[in-house]
Amino acid sequence: MDWLSDEDIMLEVKQGNIDALSLLFKRHHKHLFNFFLQTGVEYHHSEDLTQQVFYRILKYKDSYREKAGFRKWMFTIARNIMRRHFETRKRHPEQELPAILLNISERQTIDSEEEERIKALYKALEKIPPQDRELISLSRFQGMKYEDIAEITGTTVGAIKVKMHRALKKLRDLYFEKADH
Amino acid sequence: MKKRIIDYQKTDTMKCNNTQINALLTAYLDNALTPEESKMVEAHLNDCSDCLDELQEIRTLHLQIEHTPLIDPPTDAERRFRQMLEKQHKPQKQSITITVDFSWKKIAAAIIIFLAGAATVLLFQSKTDSDTSSIAHLENQVSQMRQVLMTALIKNDSPSDRLKAVQYAEQISGPSPEVTNILLETLNHDPSVNVRLAAANALHQFAVHQEVRTKLAQSLQQQSDPMLQIVLIKMLVQFHERSMVPTLQDFSHDEKTHEMVKKEAEEALTVLL
Amino acid sequence: MKHTILVIIIFWLAWQTGLSQNQYETKIPNIRKVLIEKIPGTLLIEQSQNNVFKIETDKEPSEIVEDERTRGLKPVTSSYDNTGLGLSLVQSGSNVTISGPNQFDATGNYTIFLPPEVEVSVDLTNPFSGQLVEIRGLKNSLEVKTLSGDIKFSNITGPTVFHSISGNIEGSFSDLNQEAPSSIISISGLIDLAMPSNTKAEVKLMSVSGKIYSGFEIEKEKPNKNKDPRAGELAQISGIGQKTSGKINGGGTSLILQSISGNIYFRNK
Numbered sequence: 211m212d213w214l215s216d217e218d219i220m221l222e223v224k225q226g227n228i229d230a231l232s233l234l235f236k237r238h239h240k241h242l243f244n245f246f247l248q249t250g251v252e253y254h255h256s257e258d259l260t261q262q263v264f265y266r267i268l269k270y271k272d273s274y275r276e277k278a279g280f281r282k283w284m285f286t287i288a289r290n291i292m293r294r295h296f297e298t299r300k301r302h303p304e305q306e307l308p309a310i311l312l313n314i315s316e317r318q319t320i321d322s323e324e325e326e327r328i329k330a331l332y333k334a335l336e337k338i339p340p341q342d343r344e345l346i347s348l349s350r351f352q353g354m355k356y357e358d359i360a361e362i363t364g365t366t367v368g369a370i371k372v373k374m375h376r377a378l379k380k381l382r383d384l385y386f387e388k389a390d391h
Numbered sequence: 392m393k394k395r396i397i398d399y400q401k402t403d404t405m406k407c408n409n410t411q412i413n414a415l416l417t418a419y420l421d422n423a424l425t426p427e428e429s430k431m432v433e434a435h436l437n438d439c440s441d442c443l444d445e446l447q448e449i450r451t452l453h454l455q456i457e458h459t460p461l462i463d464p465p466t467d468a469e470r471r472f473r474q475m476l477e478k479q480h481k482p483q484k485q486s487i488t489i490t491v492d493f494s495w496k497k498i499a500a501a502i503i504i505f506l507a508g509a510a511t512v513l514l515f516q517s518k519t520d521s522d523t524s525s526i527a528h529l530e531n532q533v534s535q536m537r538q539v540l541m542t543a544l545i546k547n548d549s550p551s552d553r554l555k556a557v558q559y560a561e562q563i564s565g566p567s568p569e570v571t572n573i574l575l576e577t578l579n580h581d582p583s584v585n586v587r588l589a590a591a592n593a594l595h596q597f598a599v600h601q602e603v604r605t606k607l608a609q610s611l612q613q614q615s616d617p618m619l620q621i622v623l624i625k626m627l628v629q630f631h632e633r634s635m636v637p638t639l640q641d642f643s644h645d646e647k648t649h650e651m652v653k654k655e656a657e658e659a660l661t662v663l664l
Numbered sequence: 665m666k667h668t669i670l671v672i673i674i675f676w677l678a679w680q681t682g683l684s685q686n687q688y689e690t691k692i693p694n695i696r697k698v699l700i701e702k703i704p705g706t707l708l709i710e711q712s713q714n715n716v717f718k719i720e721t722d723k724e725p726s727e728i729v730e731d732e733r734t735r736g737l738k739p740v741t742s743s744y745d746n747t748g749l750g751l752s753l754v755q756s757g758s759n760v761t762i763s764g765p766n767q768f769d770a771t772g773n774y775t776i777f778l779p780p781e782v783e784v785s786v787d788l789t790n791p792f793s794g795q796l797v798e799i800r801g802l803k804n805s806l807e808v809k810t811l812s813g814d815i816k817f818s819n820i821t822g823p824t825v826f827h828s829i830s831g832n833i834e835g836s837f838s839d840l841n842q843e844a845p846s847s848i849i850s851i852s853g854l855i856d857l858a859m860p861s862n863t864k865a866e867v868k869l870m871s872v873s874g875k876i877y878s879g880f881e882i883e884k885e886k887p888n889k890n891k892d893p894r895a896g897e898l899a900q901i902s903g904i905g906q907k908t909s910g911k912i913n914g915g916g917t918s919l920i921l922q923s924i925s926g927n928i929y930f931r932n933k
């Protein structure tokens with residue numbers, strides 16, 4: 211099934227074969243989950259929100275436009291759900307990132323230098339504004355294209371090029387400062 | 392690659408003044424620029440060492456991010472998703488709820504009280520009948536009580552209660568024709584095969600009487616449950632009851648007879664003939 | 665039978681309410697016995713809380729046919745779907761009968777929650793019935809009849825009266841009710857029954873051509889005193905089928921397991 215594009219599968223889902231959605235879930239739920247974590251959603255809520263995204267995809271499958279990028283649509287939904295999540299909860303996205311991102315050695319064996327770097331990276335990510343975190347997560351961690359990110363965030367490609375650079379510059383400055391000490 | 396990250400030395404000051412071009416550096420590395428923009432950036436990089444250094448820094452960070460593994464979602468994520476999908480297949484559950492009022496319990500209690508009363512009356516009656524209170528007499532009284540309970544229970548709607556009635560009948564010493572008749576009636580007409588079967592087993596001890604055996608043989612003719620047919624055949628063969636021979640012959644010829652019954656009937660015929 | 669009351673109006677309301685919240689509660693007085701007949705699909709019966717009696721299904725709500733002629737009239741036939749769940753529910757005296765349609769339909773899963781006090785009788789011998797009935801945790805007196813459908817159960821107490829022509833009967837008791845005998849019969853299916861190891865009973869296990877296995881120590885009863893002098897010899901060579909009977913744990917209520925060609929597994933747990 212790997213040769214099928216996300217869009218082909220989503221079309222299949224739209225036509226009523228809802229089981230096909232499990233293929234898309236398999237492909238993307240990890241990315242979605244990490245997107246939520248990186249934007250500041252707690253561990254268990256990140257999992258809930260991931261499920262919610264797919265539930266919503268299923269619910270609104272009829273509104274999926276043929277040929278429209280699936281990942282773009284998925285992250286648009288994810289972003290809306292994430293915003294609502296922060297609105298309805300006391301927690302603010304400016305707050306610290308979920309602890310799991312920093313507890314690397316608990317999850318896997320990794321050499322301590324590498325661990326330090328990853329920690330430094332997430333600590334830097336924690337200190338930049340939520341909108342910048344979002345851009346970095348989408349672009350660098352989830353591999354979304356500039357065009358798609360522009361559409362997801364409702365801006366132009368030209369603006370994204372600059373915004374991305376600035377967001378990453380903030381991250382860089384914080385990161386290299388940390389990494390050096 | 393790790394080496395490069397580690398060896399990297401941060402340049403503290405970025406002095407480039409061309410902020411417009413500088414802002415495109417990240418996009419340049421991501422191949423996200425238009426050809427014109429790319430050319431502009433490349434031209435600038437030729438004479439701006441600050442931007443060249445920054446480009447290196449960007450690349451280093453990108454590599455670091457690339458080497459940062461994603462966090463694994465909880466292991467049951469896929470299962471949860473499947474469950475959700477499963478629910479979508481089926482329409483939402485509907486249900487109806489009814490609250491039950493148990494005033495019938497009072498009625499049941501009233502019946503039990505009545506029965507107990509009836510049994511007591513019976514006991515007293517038999518006591519005044521004769522003063523010879525031998526053990527046999529006491530046994531007789533117990534039997535009579537059982538018979539009262541049995542005749543009441545056998546009419547009950549619940550098959551468990553009727554099974555219980557049959558059990559009482561089995562325990563009655565010196566069974567009366569009345570008890571035998573009730574058991575035969577049960578054997579032939581009870582709606583539950585289980586109760587009919589229990590009746591057949593209870594009648595086993597009365598089968599010493601020829602008239603009971605004749606009735607059992609007649610019953611065999613009308614039973615349709617293979618289990619009952621087998622039990623009755625086995626029982627009657629023990630008593631060498633020849634009157635069932637025509638029925639056994641029917642069984643062995645009838646295609647619809649259960650194969651085990653057919654086997655049983657044929658074996659019985661060889662013994663009886 | 666004389667006083668058959670159709671609870672149509674209640675269920676019309678239930679259906680109406682069901683549209684919005686899929687659940688409705690009402691009260692039916694004096695229920696003593698619940699008869700469940702020809703349920704399509706699979707049937708699960710569980711114990712309910714608080715004397716409540718509840719039916720659940722994942723079946724599509726049946727269409728309500730609006731017919732000018734029947735307006736204001738109550739349907740009299742019992743196969744009418746007055747529950748909105750594809751089943752009819754009719755009260756007759758202290759009995760309530762729940763039954764499915766007279767048509768083949770293997771779809772849908774029904775769960776019926778029953779209060780502990782009612783007697784339960786399940787009759788799936790109609791060819792339109794589903795192929796599986798499962799009973800979980802019921803403390804009620806149970807009667808179940810099937811043709812080829814399997815009877816499964818767990819944590820019941822009985823008394824039970826189970827009969828199946830070719831279905832398997834398997835499950836476990838949490839305790840054996842001592843108030844009335846229990847009887848389990850399958851003609852060609854197997855019987856696999858587990859009971860707590862301290863169960864007291866007077867057991868009678870019989871299989872004509874199948875094998876009998878028991879995890880219980882059965883204290884054999886004394887050979888049956890045969891009252892017919894002529895048949896005396898015969899009785900000793902042929903008991904009724906392959907038969908084992910006797911007391912377990914000193915004896916108690918009567919427990920009968922019988923099969924013609926299926927094996928019997930009588931386990932202690």
Ligand SMILES: [Zn+2]
Pocket residue numbers: 407408409412413435439441442
């Ligand atoms: Zn420059």
